[in-house]
Amino acid sequence: MNFDKVAFAKFLEQAKGKRSINKFGADAEVDPGYISRLMRCLIDSPPSAIIIGKLADRAYNNVSREDLMTAAGYLENEKEDQLQGSKKTEVEIDPNINVAYLGGVKHELTPEVARRLKEDIELFKRLKEEFQKEKGKSN
Secondary structure, three states: OOOOHHHHHHHHHHHHOOOOHHHHHHHHOOOHHHHHHHHOOOOOOOOOHHHHHHHHHOOOOOOOHHHHHHHHOOOOOHHHHHHHOOOOOOEEEEOOOOEEEEOOEEEEOOHHHHHHHHHHHHHHHHHHHHHHHHHHHHO
8 A cells, every 4th residue: 555645635635625624624524634734744644444535525626535545545546557567456345344445454434435435436347347348449
């Protein structure tokens, strides 16, 4: 897992938009001091998947959960994977017990976050399949 503090901070700045950090924190129900420290690259470990979900749910400027999860190091960067020829890290979710394994790391989730994460992953897989089909048609 590779936490890219600088990329994460840039995404947070975009996600905040023109709101104050206090307003963004209140909207996302995340401590604004914590957000501030993340934005100033003062924290060496990534936020939990739950915190990332809260930030993504209240993000502006089309900052996605995937953007934040990738910068946090929970998901691998597709371009890096292609260059290195490595396999993708699978995300495993068991919504029955509200646990997700991201990059082999276990995360406890609220039932709502587990449900939304599962839906997001299913949507991403469908979109990827559609993209591959369209790409095949154009070749």
